């Protein structure tokens with residue numbers, strides 16, 4: 001009953017709910033990251049090319065999101081929209097939050113495309129939209145891959161915040177299991193190990209990408 | 215061996231010049247690079263621009279490619295106003311659409327090649343014919359294959375630019391510019407970023423191009439022998455001005471201006 005020493009039976013019993021929670025964690029990370037990647041690019045493009053009537057409000061929104069904690073944003077939106085499923089809110093808030101950071105990664109990636117590329121495209125009379133799609137963005141996205149990878153890891157590790165809006169992801173599942181059995185040791189240890197087992201190899205992969213691009 | 219020659223331009227002498235600059239002014243901040251520059255290039259004429267670095271040669275080509283905007287004066291292509299025109303007695307910019315229509319007749323090859331690294335050699339060449347000219351893909355590919363043959367790069371058709379030597383990249387860049395079928399080709403020191411042993415092939419491609427087409431060419435180069443061989447006329451630049459203008463034979467054997475003499479002495483040794 002009491003915690004302390006490791007019990008393999010406890011670990012085995014805790015595993016199914018934790019794996020179910022892990023599935024939710026993965027869904028939140030993947031969907032959140034897709035939203036962040038797409039919206040971040042849109043923000044970067046708008047801030048670069050649109051008129052002031054758009055860049056100013058978008059800039060303000062970005063500042064607002066970055067200046068407030070993710071936890072506050074989650075709970076705020078959750079309370080504002082009681083009829084929307086919590087996981088949908090979780091993915092969206094994570095996605096929007098990270099989009100504001102990814103927009104900077106994209107901006108840097110776009111700026112790293114040499115000026116000569118734009119000039120060659122002008123000399124060839126390529127239409128503007130085509131220059132973006134075929135010349136600049138493919139090179140910019142390549143530049144941003146390590147940044148996207150790092151933020152994906154970071155988002156993955158922040159999914160436990162979804163606890164605050166009662167989404168049962170991996171950490172919450174372990175918490176609930178612990179509360180029910182009065183034994184947290186095995187459950188929380190396993191959660192930590194799973195985070196490590198996913199994050200660490202991914203960060204190695206990202207570092208390899210960075211070295212390849214450098 | 216090059217014999218004394220002063221080839222005549224192939225274009226019609228009665229029509230408007232292919233390129234004309236009138237009183238062109240270009241400043242960068244407080245520096246005035248071009249201060250009322252005027253000159254014209256006839257259709258089919260090949261003009262070499264020589265002169266010390268920093269004298270404004272690249273700037274002229276960039277103005278003609280609309281990569282820079284002139285602060286004063288006018289540019290004409292085939293007699294058509296290119297970037298600005300006079301309306302109601304005032305100098306006003308020309309709408310982007312008309313500018314593009316004129317720009318389509320002008321191609322440029324850069325010192326640093328500027329190939330698109332995310333596309334294959336073939337992709338680089340067909341990109342603009344397909345997406346700017348609206349050519350069918352098969353037609354663009356046929357044209358690209360012909361040009362790759364011409365510049366001796368047919369076997370690298372599917373390679374990435376990064377896998378090529380500088381000389382090979384530059385030959386691809388030449389093919390890419392030609393694929394747009396320009397009337398005017400601007401060449402900005404196209405061999406100066408190359409290792410010496412790679413220069414010959416690129417110049418050979420350009421020599422053949424000069425001999426076999428009636429392309430109007432504006433050639434900025436430090437390769438004096440090349441300038442002498444392919445150009446009809448040489449303009450010597452110094453501090454944004456043409457200090458001397460002559461046929462290549464005269465320019466390289468009997469320059470009159472003291473600046474030209476000093477410059478040629480320095481580059482020819």
Ligand SMILES: Nc1ncnc2c1ncn2[C@@H]1O[C@H](COP(=O)(O)OP(=O)(O)O)[C@@H](O)[C@H]1O
Pocket residue numbers: 242247265266267268269270271272273274
């Ligand atoms: N983008 C720029 N900003 C500031 N100065 C420039 C820029 N481009 C060219 N210049 C200046 O203009 C002058 C002429 O340059 P350039 O046309 O490149 O000369 P060249 O090709 O004859 O060597 C130089 O003094 C150069 O420093």
Ligand SMILES: [Mg+2]
Pocket residue numbers: 268271272273403
């Ligand atoms: Mg130059």
